[in-house]
Amino acid sequence: MTDVFNLDGKEVPFTPGQTVMQAALTAGVFIPHLCYHPEFKPHGSCKLCTVKVNGRPATSCTLPAAAGMEVESNTPEILDKRRMLLQMLLVEGNHFCPSCEKSGNCKLQALGYELEVMTPHFTHFYPDRPVDASHHDVLLDFNRCILCELCIRASAEVDHKNVFALSGRGLKKHLIVNAESGRLADTDFALTDKAAQVCPVGVILPKRVGFAVPIGQRHFDAAPMSGHVAEYVPVAPADQGERK
């Protein structure tokens, strides 16, 4: 049975168990997101996908769709809030796009373009976050981490290696490597791991690649993130809610 809810004045069908995000993406409607990934259980931490449901804010990636919901997403009020979230992410880390190999393929950057974030607005933290270049094939640049936990989820659920974790609380929360030394080289992490492929920003980078793709031909050069909706559609929509 297919039900519908209302998203910005448009009827969106859903199957029971689908989240608002999954139903919207399946219907071809883009909702900005960073920690959501179609192959993983929703996390609800980045808050970029926040919508208003019957007047109350909720993360669309975790909220199960229900018939008759009135969902607002693409409104000036919500877009302003999303812009502010992006600005806070931009000043909290060290996001220097010109010297980042992920530039052009980075979701944080792409959402900045999508929502027309022209300035970080807030006062920069400029945190001191040393990189980990110990691994033979992979560089870890913690300066760009947005704590989405996608690498943590991928390493635990797909690779079954538990290479990554978050440590600390509040402002001191940070990504760590699960080894006595804290170095990636002292884990069984491999370039072929799922965890090496899911970082939405430029933290986990394969070595000896550099700026291989010229400006103009990178992933988000051709179309903004909203033009890539098909990539974010859940693979098996009905099973997603159950997935561990």
Added chain:
Amino acid sequence: MNAAAVKPKIRIATTSLAGCFGCHMSFLDIDERILPLLDLVEFDRSPLTDIKHCGPCDVGIIEGGVCNAENVHVLREFRKHCKILVAIGACAVNGGLPAQRNHLDLRDILEEVYQTDPGVGHGGIPNDPELPLPLDQVHPIHEVVKIDYFLPGCPPPGDAIWKFLTDLIAGRTPHLGHGLLHYD
């Protein structure tokens, strides 16, 4: 008398603080469009005119962040004299490449560059009183004065600068859109 001839031109001042003049070079990438632009605007203080101090202007365009005391003085001079102040380029917007020294201690950097590193010949840290004092960190300009518009990019392409200026001159809110808005 032709009414258009007496219409005062929009007066623009530009400068590069802790930048590389790359944004100014990118401005020149508007190529021959600079001719119709000069029918509408005139330049006050700018590397293009060599005027040393900024007078009353309609628009001030700042490239580069703030890395030393002189940058702060120049930025405040621009804010005082310009009705609209624009941050152009990654360095003005978020500190850019110079700000990548911000997690390091300033004394350690100066000692490594001028004393311990073999490259500069152990000449000692420069202390000529004419040299502006470096700040402990490099700051984007919106952390020092109020900025009205931001034009990111390293550098922003000539087409983005053209779009921005023509929007601004026509009285529209500048809007870049996909393809012209870049952080790199």
